[in-house]
């Protein structure tokens with residue numbers, strides 16, 4: 433049962449889309465329809481089984497559509513409270529989606545230059561946030577760096593910086609700004625750099641991954657033992673700030689997971705990180721312990737219920753705003 437009828441039934445784009453976005457949406461729908469993009473069932477990170485042969489009540493369906501009106505089924509794992517897409521595109525389809533349709537669907541007509549400047553501004557915020565830790569940090573890497581603007585303020589204060597991403601166009605832009613950027617994955621960056629970093633940034637990347645554990649473990653290898661990993665995702669709480677309180681505007685097919693502070697901390701801890709701090713805006717400051725290894729951490733009781741309450745509250749408030757005449 434969806435949280436509210438509109439989250440299940442919305443089959444038209446919920447956002448106002450540009451002609452380029454509408455074309456990309458039509459392509460994606462056609463590719464899902466004809467099997468070019470294949471969907472696969474996705475079990476929860478916590479080990480609860482995937483949809484289909486579930487014991488009744490293990491997953492709760494939250495939505496059947498995303499903001500583009502694409503068929504994306506979002507479920508809440510009642511065991512751990514993690515929200516995920518199930519089914520979701522398989523790895524091969526995901527790679528082709530990012531190559532062929534992601535940019536047109538998400539940005540319409542893309543312009544990279546303002547993006548770089550906004551990355552630099554966010555990087556300055558991070559330098560301020562991490563001020564106390566910076567004296568013990570010499571090297572800073574970013575996974576999924578795009579054009580790498582976030583790294584500029586770290587480079588300006590004398591840190592050795594490197595970034596890695598799969599998008600060539602953005603990498604070229606960053607290189608033109610004098611940044612050392614590598615095409616590929618965290619493993620490619622580690623090979624190229626030859627040594628792990630004191631600080632690794634993973635900003636708005638985790639929610640795109642298909643396999644949380646494998647991806648976090650790969651990122652951890654990039655952090656020296658005792659080093660810092662800073663993770664940021666668009667938390668469920670950000671629906672209230674960045675998405676005008678609208679759950680449907682927040683749901684997007686490229687995001688396979690949705691976190692609260694509690695579920696982000698649960699996932700990172702279970703993968704073997706020490707979480708030093710984690711905010712409801714879903715920024716987690718983590719430390720790679722001297723000795724690695726996953727842990728038998730259990731989800732905190734009541735997590736799923738509190739996630740459901742949070743989403744329900746957004747829906748109730750939105751409904752109230754619409755009824756009282758304010759535009760949704």
Ligand SMILES: [Zn+2]
Pocket residue numbers: 476477478479480509510511512513514
């Ligand atoms: Zn779970």
